[in-house]
Amino acid sequence: MKLTFILPAIGKKPGQKYIGTWKMEPLTIAVLKALTPPEIETELYDDRIELIDYGTQTDLVCITVETYTAKRSYRIAERFRQRGIPVVMGGYHVRLCPEEAELYCDSVLLGNAETIWVQMLRDAQNGCLQKRYTGETAEYDVRPDRSIFAGKKYLPVSLVETGRGCIHQCDFCSISQFYCHRYYARQHDLIVQDLRDTKYKYTFLVDDNLVADHDNALRLFEAITPLGKKWAGQGTLSMAKNEKLLKAMKKSGCEVILIGFESLSKENLKQMNKSFNYALGERDELVKRVHDAGIGIYATFVFGYDDDDERTVENALEFAKKHNFYTAAFNHLLPFPNTPLYHRLRAENRLIHDKWWLQEGYHYGELAFHPKKISAEKLSQLCRDARKEFSAPKTVLSRGFASLGRTSPLLWGLFWGMNLRIGGEVDQKMHIPIGENLDELPK
Ligand code: SF4
Known part of the structure; x- marks a missing residue:
């Protein structure tokens, strides 16, 4: 067979x-x-x-x-x-x-x-x-067989899974729905074995929220420290409240962490059910603690909640520049099917296409719903402009020098190529026709 x-x-x-x-x-x-x-x-x-x-x-x-x-x-x-x-x-x-x-x-x-x-x-x-x-959403103890990738060109980064799911219930999150708001930690000895076998210098720890369980995360960081690996992962800013965790994280080789800030607006965070993270007054201090620990931040923002207008996109851009993040994503909200967000927008009659993912003529970068205080087209354009601005050579230069010494020299070197390349690709990615051109050969 x-x-x-x-x-x-x-x-x-x-x-x-x-x-x-x-x-x-x-x-x-x-x-x-x-x-x-x-x-x-x-x-x-x-x-x-x-x-x-x-x-x-x-x-x-x-x-x-x-x-x-x-x-x-x-x-x-x-x-x-x-x-x-x-x-x-x-x-x-x-x-x-x-x-x-x-x-x-x-x-x-x-x-x-x-x-x-x-x-x-x-x-x-x-x-x-x-x-x-x-399938059961329970224990899993499989070690991946990467021989299936032989002969294919991927980024020289190893991927190692550390957990699945998340305990939180952000209303837009399909992961949270998939795992019914639960976190399933992977056995640490399997993670250690996987990390030992990694082919590349850098590893991405695949986890929807690596710090969902602080005690588990702390034990994991202690277990992988002797391996001397460098890694990046995904977490929430609340980890910065736990000094011991942050130190152990850095000691275990963490170089960059992806943090979903999502919004700077209190009303928006409340609406998306993500106010659990931190009090708004402590956000700058928590960012500083992560940076002081020697960890770069990949910040992500999402726009389209009811308090969003032109000003909130600008504010997020300024916030990202002020903190000289390693990199950042400025995305518009996407109502994934069967999430609380999707049901709310549908009930409010605000979906432009019911099943946007199947809609003929739907393109990457387009909104699939009507925001409250701004038009769908304008918000799409503002997200594109924020991405462009954040990865413009002038901004990259000032961010790069301001963050000197925060990450390892090699990762600092990678910073330039990565950020400038992202900037160059913003418009290539915009308006990709979803699902189209099955036989086009990527060049
Ligand atoms: S914290 Fe992240 S992974 Fe968890 S529910 Fe919210 S968006 Fe999803």
């Missing part, structure tokens, strides 16, 4: 150069490969970096679906199903919209694959695939 994994891109502009950065190894595929019995032949097509061979000789296709890639996933599936090859789908979007995904494939995998993968493969071999397989 042969199994073909497919990771779809969001879409491609016709004949234009596709975005070159941020293509990390898709860790989920390596986990699925590890779960697959060795007698089953496997191959991977990463649609983000290569063309899919729709004529490949295979017995089963497995597609990982995210909301942004749903339309393209369904189109890819159609190609294989026309040849009589069964298609299985899994991933966040499938869990959030199982009835929709079922219309486009032979079988859906809901939840984590660990407890259902082998059964599904056995059924496929016997020609009796079930319509649905529902």
Whole structure:
């Protein structure tokens, strides 16, 4: 039996150069490969970096679906199903919209694959695939098999999973929905083994909220310190309130941490249910503590809540410049299906497209709903302008020198290339037609 994994891109502009950065190894595929019995032949097509061979000789296709890639996933599936090859789908979007995904494939995998993968493969071999397989969201103890990435060019960063889910309930967050507001820590000895085997100098610790459980995080940092690795991860600013945790984090090799600030507005934070993080008066002090600990910050902001207007985007940009963040993202809000945000906007009749992810003519960077105090078009433009401004050579130069010594020399060196490249790609990424141009070869 042969199994073909497919990771779809969001879409491609016709004949234009596709975005070159941020293509990390898709860790989920390596986990699925590890779960697959060795007698089953496997191959991977990463649609983000290569063309899919729709004529490949295979017995089963497995597609990982995210909301942004749903339309393209369904189109890819159609190609294989026309040849009589069964298609299985899994991933966040499938869990959030199982009835929709079922219309486009032979079988859906809901939840984590660990407890259902082998059964599904056995059924496929016997020609009796079930319509649905529902995995347990519990303990997982698999070590990824990266041999599936052989010959593909990804960013030279190793990915190691440390946990899944999050205890918080931010209203826009699909992760929180997927894991029903729970955090599942991975066993520390497996993380240590994975880190020991990493191929690259830098590691990204894949975790929706690495510091969701402070005690677990502290024990993990202590366990990985002797390995002498350098790493980046994702957390919330509340970690800066715990001095011991912050010190242990740095000592274990943390160089940069992604922090979702989301908004500087009290009303917005309240509306998105993210006021748990810190009192607004202490935000600057907490940022300073992270920086003083020698950790750079990748700050993310989201716009489109009811208190947002032109001023709030500008304020966030100024805040990001003031603190000389390692890098920052200025995104508009996206109502992911079945999140509390989606249901609220729908109830208020503010969605521009009910199913924006399937909408013909929908492009990356467009809002899918009407904000209250600003037009959808204006907000999209302001987010684009903020990204451009934050990564303009002049801003990068002043941020770079102001943050000298904060991270290791190598990461400080990477700062320049990364930030300038982000700036160059802002407009390439804007207006990518979602799901379109299946056969365009990325250049
Ligand atoms: S803290 Fe982050 S991961 Fe957790 S629910 Fe909020 S946005 Fe999602």
